[in-house]
Structures are given as structure tokens and as C-alpha cells.
Amino acid sequence: MLARTLLRASVRAPLAVTGIPAARFFSFKAEDQPRIRIGSTAPNFVADTTHGKIDFHEYIGDNWTVLFSHPKDYTPVCTTELGAFAKLKPEFSKRGVKLIALSVDDVASHKDWINDIEEVSSEGAKFDYPIIADESKEVAFKYDMLTEADFNNIDAGIVFTVRSVFIIDPNKKVRLIITYPASTGRNSAEILRVIDALQLADKKGIATPIDWTEGQDVIIPPTVSDADAAKKFGDFKKVKPYLRFTKA
Structure with missing residues (x-):
């Protein structure tokens, strides 16, 4: 029984996964x-x-x-x-x-x-x-x-x-x-837009609002105080205590 199972594995799993024998994937179990x-x-x-x-x-x-x-x-x-x-x-x-x-x-x-x-x-x-x-x-x-x-x-x-x-x-x-x-x-443009947003967020420590595109204002995360936001970003617009916009 085991031999037949492994034989089926070798037929269905020609793709090697790094560090793991191909036979591991003889079954695709939920x-x-x-x-x-x-x-x-x-x-x-x-x-x-x-x-x-x-x-x-x-x-x-x-x-x-x-x-x-x-x-x-x-x-x-x-x-x-x-x-x-x-x-x-x-x-x-x-x-x-x-x-x-x-x-x-x-x-x-x-x-x-x-x-x-x-x-x-x-x-x-x-x-x-x-x-x-x-x-x-x-x-x-x-x-x-x-x-x-x-x-x-x-x-x-x-x-x-x-x-x-x-x-x-x-x-x-x-x-x-x-x-x-x-x-x-x-939507290929959306994928490019998300990459721009992710890379900017990683670089600047910001978030991006709905429909954001490069060059538009960004959001200061709520974890940053007003005092720290002023030091880090300079001028910013405070709409609500938790919603502040600034230039990227």
C-alpha cells in the first residue's frame, strides 16, 4: 500500500520544494x-x-x-x-x-x-x-x-x-x-499604485488614504503624537484627533 502511495507521489509531484522531498506532496489535504x-x-x-x-x-x-x-x-x-x-x-x-x-x-x-x-x-x-x-x-x-x-x-x-x-x-x-x-x-494600475503606497509607507512611516496616488497628501498614523508629527513631518492638517494629513 505504501509503495503504491509513493509511486503515485512520484507521478503527481515532479516539482521539488526547497529542502523537502517531492514525495511529501503526494496528497493535497485540506x-x-x-x-x-x-x-x-x-x-x-x-x-x-x-x-x-x-x-x-x-x-x-x-x-x-x-x-x-x-x-x-x-x-x-x-x-x-x-x-x-x-x-x-x-x-x-x-x-x-x-x-x-x-x-x-x-x-x-x-x-x-x-x-x-x-x-x-x-x-x-x-x-x-x-x-x-x-x-x-x-x-x-x-x-x-x-x-x-x-x-x-x-x-x-x-x-x-x-x-x-x-x-x-x-x-x-x-x-x-x-x-x-x-x-x-x-487592474495593473492598481497594483502599481499599491506598490507606490507600500514603499512610501515603509520609507516614511505614513499611511495612504482612499484612492491615493503619488504626490497626494498622506495620513499620519494615530500612534504618532502631534508633537512628534510636527518634528517628523512639519506642517500637517488635523481633521480629527485621529485623522491628520501631511505632505509625503
Whole structure:
């Protein structure tokens, strides 16, 4: 019985996870599902990509990273998204952000799909960030990228990952999670906006209000006294004792 179980493991789990034998993932049990929250350390993995094999934490290095998933190659909404990210890659690079996508098909399929993406949705931009091949669905499992129905059928054949976005900082901490339904395209400008807000918050010790964009006033956290706020930020506008605005 054990031999048959391990044999099934070797077939379904070709992806190695750093420091853990591949056979560990012969079963995708609900009780083993990692809980990814804001502040969690992004799970590490080793996987094949369109840029060769990567160790995810090594890929992040000292950079911010956006990891975003797709249900399958040649899906229409995702084709538009991958092209948009390719076009905006210089903006991400300017902010010290790496991009990496994921889909459950193999590398050869990804590379063929990239030809379509460059043709129809990147507006001439070269597609030059990696797509992870997650045929075993282990990365999808580790990052909780499955719908409820697909999670319950993860061992039963075709399983579509949900369309998730993770912003990960240089300390490998998850700073934002967004999950989209299959019918709704992502907002690439929002992801850039959040990165600007997170990086400014880390640098200046501030928070950002609703719909904030770069250059607008920011919020002084309630943990900072008025006296300390004046020393740190200079002039500020006090709307309520707990709501104070200042220039970034």
C-alpha cells in the first residue's frame, strides 16, 4: 500500500520544494493547506519556468516581487493581462519590482502562448519576465490559489488556479493579496499604485488614504503624537484627533 502511495507521489509531484522531498506532496489535504496571510513569509519553491529553473526566494533576492497566477494557457482574459504587464514592466523595474506569472501548463505551452501575447496584447513590448510551469499544482496549493470546487478535485484531472496576485517585499513577506474571479480582468494600475503606497509607507512611516496616488497628501498614523508629527513631518492638517494629513 505504501509503495503504491509513493509511486503515485512520484507521478503527481515532479516539482521539488526547497529542502523537502517531492514525495511529501503526494496528497493535497485540506488540513495541510498553507494559510497565506498578509505578513506571512512567501512559501519557497523550485520550479521550471520560461527562463529556466528557479528557486523562488533566490529569484526575489533583494527586490519587491509580484507573483500572479492564471488558470490555464490561452485563456482570453489572462492573455490581455500578461500583455499589459509586459508593457508596464519598465514601470515595475523602476520601482525595483520583479514580475513572475504562473499557469498550470508546461514550459513549451507557455512559450507558444507568449507568441500570442506579444502579437495581440503587449502593444509591441517584449515579453521578458518568467512564467512558472505548475503542472503538479504544488505552487497553486502552497499559495492557496484554488477555488473551493477545484480544491476538492485537485487530484481528479484538470484544475484551474484562481487568478491571484501577491505582492512580496525584499524580506520575502507577503504584503498584499488580491484574488479575482475568472470573468474580471485585473487592474495593473492598481497594483502599481499599491506598490507606490507600500514603499512610501515603509520609507516614511505614513499611511495612504482612499484612492491615493503619488504626490497626494498622506495620513499620519494615530500612534504618532502631534508633537512628534510636527518634528517628523512639519506642517500637517488635523481633521480629527485621529485623522491628520501631511505632505509625503
